[in-house]
Amino acid sequence: MAYSEDQVAHLSAQQHAVVRELQELFLQIVVQGESATNARVRKHLLHGAARRVGVIKRCIENVYTLFPPGASRPLHEDKLADVQINLHAFVMNLYGIYDNWAWAYILRHDLEAGIGGRRKIGLFVETTQKRLPTTLRDYLSSATMSEWHEKYVKSFRDALAHRIPLYIPPAQFTHEEGERYKQLEVEKVECVTAMRWERLDLIWSEQAAIGVPCFTFLHAFSEDDPPSPILLHPQMLSDARSIVEFGMLFLRHWHENT
Numbered sequence: 001m002a003y004s005e006d007q008v009a010h011l012s013a014q015q016h017a018v019v020r021e022l023q024e025l026f027l028q029i030v031v032q033g034e035s036a037t038n039a040r041v042r043k044h045l046l047h048g049a050a051r052r053v054g055v056i057k058r059c060i061e062n063v064y065t066l067f068p069p070g071a072s073r074p075l076h077e078d079k080l081a082d083v084q085i086n087l088h089a090f091v092m093n094l095y096g097i098y099d100n101w102a103w104a105y106i107l108r109h110d111l112e113a114g115i116g117g118r119r120k121i122g123l124f125v126e127t128t129q130k131r132l133p134t135t136l137r138d139y140l141s142s143a144t145m146s147e148w149h150e151k152y153v154k155s156f157r158d159a160l161a162h163r164i165p166l167y168i169p170p171a172q173f174t175h176e177e178g179e180r181y182k183q184l185e186v187e188k189v190e191c192v193t194a195m196r197w198e199r200l201d202l203i204w205s206e207q208a209a210i211g212v213p214c215f216t217f218l219h220a221f222s223e224d225d226p227p228s229p230i231l232l233h234p235q236m237l238s239d240a241r242s243i244v245e246f247g248m249l250f251l252r253h254w255h256e257n258t
Helices: 005-035 039-066 077-108 134-141 143-162 175-194 197-208 232-253
Strands: none
Touching: 005 039, 005 232, 039 077, 039 232, 077 143, 077 232, 134 143, 134 232, 175 197
């Protein structure tokens, strides 16, 4: 579905605001990372969390530039591939930044040996959550955050890394447009077989003019479940705001040890 004019204006304004918030989080991480005396803590903050925030910020900027919410025509396949590359990087770093924060906390308080090994380290792992200050533990264990992590971030990251990569459909069709597109697909194969290259070029051009942009992304949750499409532009902003909100909370309380 297309965004309304009001939604386009709102998304554009919010994108600029979120980029500023991510930049502020980046600076705060760098300040605390530079002051850390433990070299491994510094690594997870400066080369882990801060670097991921920078990538996440740039991914949002790239997606909004390559595929603005006000786009009226489907993207060329190369540009769509570039958008998907940025989406993949966004999701992987969205997932990974929480592990960097978990390691920074565990290492700062020298809990690695007593926690049961590296597999027990993670902000959404109970063994780590039990060691966190109450404020952070309550935030992460809330129903909202638990569901966001399990059903969205972890699910999409796992699919991207191990099963089906995240995918943005090239266009959205009416029933009639979809039927015409499929007819042209059949004819393309015939043209290649018969080496009718001029007609093939015309088919490519006709297909490019069919339909409207599809502003969703999806993956198959399992072999049996149908894909669940998610609106691309607002989801990226919402995810980034979640990082900013928790990141600032983490930096205010990670010095506390229960």
